[in-house]
Structures are given as C-alpha cells and as structure tokens.
Amino acid sequence: MAKKNAKIxxxxxxxxxxxxxxxxxxxxKGIEKISSKEFSELIGYTASQxxxxxxxxxxxxxxxYGYSVEGLYREISAILGLDKEYKMVIVGAGNLGQAIAKYxxxxxxxxxxxxxxxxxxxLVGNQLExxxxxxxxxLVEYVEEEEIDIGxxxxxxxxxxxxxxxLCFAGVRGIWNFAITDIEVPSHVALEIVQLSDSLHALAYxxxxxxxxxxxxxx
Amino acid sequence: MAKKNAKIxxxxxxxxxxxxxxxxxxxxKGIEKISSKEFSELIGYTASQxxxxxxxxxxxxxxxYGYSVEGLYREISAILGLDKEYKMVIVGAGNLGQAIAKYxxxxxxxxxxxxxxxxxxxLVGNQLExxxxxxxxxLVEYVEEEEIDIGxxxxxxxxxxxxxxxLCFAGVRGIWNFAITDIEVPSHVALEIVQLSDSLHALAYxxxxxxxxxxxxxx
Numbered sequence: 001m002a003k004k005n006a007k008i009x010x011x012x013x014x015x016x017x018x019x020x021x022x023x024x025x026x027x028x029k030g031i032e033k034i035s036s037k038e039f040s041e042l043i044g045y046t047a048s049q050x051x052x053x054x055x056x057x058x059x060x061x062x063x064x065y066g067y068s069v070e071g072l073y074r075e076i077s078a079i080l081g082l083d084k085e086y087k088m089v090i091v092g093a094g095n096l097g098q099a100i101a102k103y104x105x106x107x108x109x110x111x112x113x114x115x116x117x118x119x120x121x122x123l124v125g126n127q128l129e130x131x132x133x134x135x136x137x138x139l140v141e142y143v144e145e146e147e148i149d150i151g152x153x154x155x156x157x158x159x160x161x162x163x164x165x166x167l168c169f170a171g172v173r174g175i176w177n178f179a180i181t182d183i184e185v186p187s188h189v190a191l192e193i194v195q196l197s198d199s200l201h202a203l204a205y206x207x208x209x210x211x212x213x214x215x216x217x218x219x
Numbered sequence: 220m221a222k223k224n225a226k227i228x229x230x231x232x233x234x235x236x237x238x239x240x241x242x243x244x245x246x247x248k249g250i251e252k253i254s255s256k257e258f259s260e261l262i263g264y265t266a267s268q269x270x271x272x273x274x275x276x277x278x279x280x281x282x283x284y285g286y287s288v289e290g291l292y293r294e295i296s297a298i299l300g301l302d303k304e305y306k307m308v309i310v311g312a313g314n315l316g317q318a319i320a321k322y323x324x325x326x327x328x329x330x331x332x333x334x335x336x337x338x339x340x341x342l343v344g345n346q347l348e349x350x351x352x353x354x355x356x357x358l359v360e361y362v363e364e365e366e367i368d369i370g371x372x373x374x375x376x377x378x379x380x381x382x383x384x385x386l387c388f389a390g391v392r393g394i395w396n397f398a399i400t401d402i403e404v405p406s407h408v409a410l411e412i413v414q415l416s417d418s419l420h421a422l423a424y425x426x427x428x429x430x431x432x433x434x435x436x437x438x
Contacts (some may be wrong), residue, residue, distance in 0.1 A: 099318025190425035
C-alpha cells in the first residue's frame, strides 16, 4: 500500500509519470513482470535508483521476482491520483488554449475539459472541439457551480495573476500555468508550470554549450 | 566576460531564462540597477543563491553597486545564445504543431519557424500562419539545404524516434521534443523535452498530496 502522505521529493514525483509511460508500453507488449535491472536498461535510470524511487511508496517488488507490471502500473497511477477524474477549465481561448482543448489525450487520461473562457467577444459563444467558450466574467460562478478541479491558464502575462486569483477564490485545487510569467497561489492549491519560452531558451543554451568542433566533426 | 565553456549545472541553466524575464520587466520600468537583495525579493530566490548562480558566468555585480539591469540582461541573453537567430522546422502539423506555429512570440525572440512537415496529404501543401507545410519525405533535404538549427517534434510517439534520427542526420543542432515518449539523440545534438502529460500527472499528484482538511478549512 502506498504511503500517500509521506513527503516525497519533487525529483521522484517528476520521474513517476515516466515510469508509468514505460509500464503502459510493457503492458501493451503483454509483459507481466520486470526486474529492476531490466527496467533500468529500458528507462535509463540505474537499477539502484529505480529501487530507491519505488521504495518511497512502500515495497512493490519481490526479491527474486521483480516488479509486477500491472501492479506497479496501478500503484503509480493511484499515487499520481490518475485513478480519479478531474474537471478542468481553460482560461484564454487563443492559440495555446485552443491547442490544449484539441489535445484529446488528456480526456482519455481522466482529465476532462468542461469549458473555456475568454474576454474576446469574437470568441465568446463559439465552440472549441465541442467545448463551449464563455465570457471570462462567468469564470468564478462556473468553477464554483461545476466544482472544477483544475484551471489551465493560457492568458497573456499581464492578466495571469488575476486569473489565478479568481480560480483559487472559486475553489480549484490545482493550476496549470502556461502564461509566460510567474504566478502565486495559496498553499492549499497545487501549481504546475509549463514554461515554453524558458524551455526553448535552455535548448539554445545547450546548443551553444556543445563545442563547435564536435559539430564540424560530423559534417 | 562569460565563461561560456565552463560546466554549468542544469539547475542553474533552468533558472537563467527566469532571471532574464525579470530583467526584461525591470528594463520596461526603466530600472537601471538592482542589488542581489532587491532581486531576491522580486524573484523569490535567496540573495546568496542569486550571487552564486550569476557567479558561474563571471562577476557581473559590483560591490556596493549591485547589478546593471541592462548589462546583466545582455550577458544572460548572450549566455543563453539569444543574441543569435535560429532557424526551426516543425515536424507534425497536427493540433500541437499548429499551436506552436501560431505562437508568434518565438519569432520575436529570434527563433524563426521556416517550415512544417507532415505525412497527411490533406495537410501537405497548405499554409499555417504563412508557414508552408511540406511532405515529410522532403524533411532531410530541406533541413540540409536551409541549414536548419532546431527541429520541433510534434508527431505521435510511434514515429518520434524516426523523425529525431532524420533531423539529426540532416544536421540540426537541437531538438525540441513534444512527443509523449523518450527519444535518443547523438551527443552533439542538444535535446529539450516538453512533456505535457507528465506535467499534468505531477499536478494531479500534488493536488492529492495536499491534505483534505486544508481544502475544507478554506470553504
């Protein structure tokens, strides 16, 4: 049984979805059990790292048997809270908001996008892949009434904090922030950030950090 | 002068784009200098952390004066390689690829999307915000001839590795991977990953890790 309330490091939590993805692949191939050594060769972490990571949640593995793929998949899913359903809204129905609305994979994973909101009168009243776009004025009432779990922020950086405040006031438990700015949320609200610009800039750094002669050697 | 070839930890590199964003805000406000203490209050890292981070690249700050906003902005931009221009292609012109093509902010930052590629005959030949969609068969030739720097992978998980191989073969220096799978690239190619599903799953974990009574106390 998972020790759900134990304090787990962020680094471990970041690795869990990746373990889970590999377990899904193993399930597809009909593989029923895997040793930490085999898992290590597949995923690229050391066997010791894998045992240490999974140990955080209680012992899944059995000595001399390895991990049950199905069991480990279910445990990690439960730890991540993926055995539940989540109701989400998108705030900001511009290009990024539209792309997320169209990304049907979230829905399959139990994350349902219930509505989108925007301040642009040209967008309000339209549908986005079957998702209704409402006036942003209606955000708080909608989130309260529909008991929305997660607010996805896709507005510009100037209004991101105000939108976050409204979402938190209305009672969301998590915020997924795509705005190119840092926002603050109360401690009872979870916050996860996708910073596309920062990611691209880090890529540029790494490209320039690779010595030029390595490139030339391959040309 | 920045020590460009020094080995900098990934954690520091991840923080640099964030420093830069705050420096842009300070510039907009006409602020010319900032102490590490003031910077700390703004950005939320400790003053000691800030001095340590920026020390990696040589001393920007002057004792008793603080950091020059403009100077630090330019140095960090140069360290990140943002004083250059980058040519990019998008592979996979589905919803995600389209959203990235529409995201004009990258262009303003010197990252130019030159072309998109897809295997879907319904998409090939169309334009995406002025970006031509070509047949994926033409990818290698285009990347070679146009000397593309970065390949953005927006294809499904089954074909992501094959696309990465082609991009690397054709000579890109960096890959920005949005596919929901891990890919491998040669050591002379930089790789940056945006794992939207992993990020959403981490959010779900954090939401469930916050004790329930905290939520109730706020209702």
